[in-house]
Amino acid sequence: MIPLLDLQAQYRSIKKEVDDRIQEVLDAQYFIMGDSVKNFEKEINSYIGANHSFGCASGSDALLLALMAIDIEPGDYVITSPFTFFATAGAISRLGAIPIFIDIEHDSFNIDPEKIREFLEGKSDLSKKLQIPFEKIKAIIPVHLYGQMADMDPIMEIAKQYDLFVIEDAAQSIGSKYKGKDAGTIGDFGCFSFFPSKNLGAYGDGGLITVKDDTLAEKTNILRLHGAKPKYHHKFIGINSRLDAIQAAVLSVKLKYLNEWSHRRNEIAHMYSSLFQETGLVSEYKGCSECSSLSSCEFPDRKIVLPKETTGTPEENGFHIYHQYTIRLKNRDSLSEFLDSEKIGNAVYYPVPLHIQECFLKFRYQLGDFPVSECVSQQSISLPIYPELKEEEIYKVVDAVSKFVNL
Ligand SMILES: Cc1ncc(COP(=O)(O)O)c(C=O)c1O
Known part of the structure; x- marks a missing residue:
């Protein structure tokens, strides 16, 4: 059996250190905020080069806090990708605001900056259909999906031109780089998740928000503590969203190994890609000429498309941390069943794009609005990747996928 992720193997490799650190917190009996959280925030600041970091309860709360810090309110609009968690x-919608979905690039799976521009210039079908009051658009949330950063230069340029905040959803991409800059340090905010399966995973829920501007940082810090400063004096209506001291202690230990783990993931991804190339099954698919619906998809039969480092190549001083190694193929669901039968871990992130989720139907999006996201949600599948994955296991995964595609 080859799992999608093996957290027990990781724990075994750091058990003594982690157990000792947890014991220290237990001995101190100081569980909320305190030194272990403060130290971890400082370590993250220096690891990614952020101005301010604040631990919080989850990646979801990090996003909520960023939106609260910029006073997003009912009736506001925020641009983001429909192909994300x-x-x-x-x-966005928890605050009564409305997500404006913009389709993704077919190869990086990240939001397409050109389509954001088209939308804001009122040139896309969607801007005509939605009739959004443009002054109500407040921010862009690019998502750095699967460990690869979105194309941030044009996104920042557009944000500047239209006076929009940029909140990076870096939940899957701690340590990834775009032109030498770390995820979470380019926009106004960066939102990280320490959900156990993330590259830097806690032993429970956890998250962190980075903030560039000093004033917004002060506000974000207060917002996670019920909006109070000093204690019991509430300047804002905040929330209770803190990183547990035990989680911070675990994360501090793991952070020391993160570089090594991320490089190993990167190496494994390149090994997968070169082995797949050798099978002759790889297509150099360049996207559909008329990408308008799943039924017109020109994606080739009996071929796979490999993940592409569009913005993360070493020449560009970028770095893909491969939170997931995700390939595309037409009969994805059957491959998934086949891999299950071979006891090879696999997962589909994400089978239903957000614009057609039942809870968002009220926003009047429909099937066909975002054809790239719709196709990718039917065609993508993630394969096992974690630092402890053995070479022979990588061969086995490639063999199994090839056997299926050749059937
Ligand atoms: C892209 C993305 N955004 C946000 C989140 C939310 O993070 P959390 O699960 O820590 O709330 C996740 C994590 O699953 C994610 O993958």
């Missing part, structure tokens, strides 16, 4: 758009 629910929390990205969930945070």
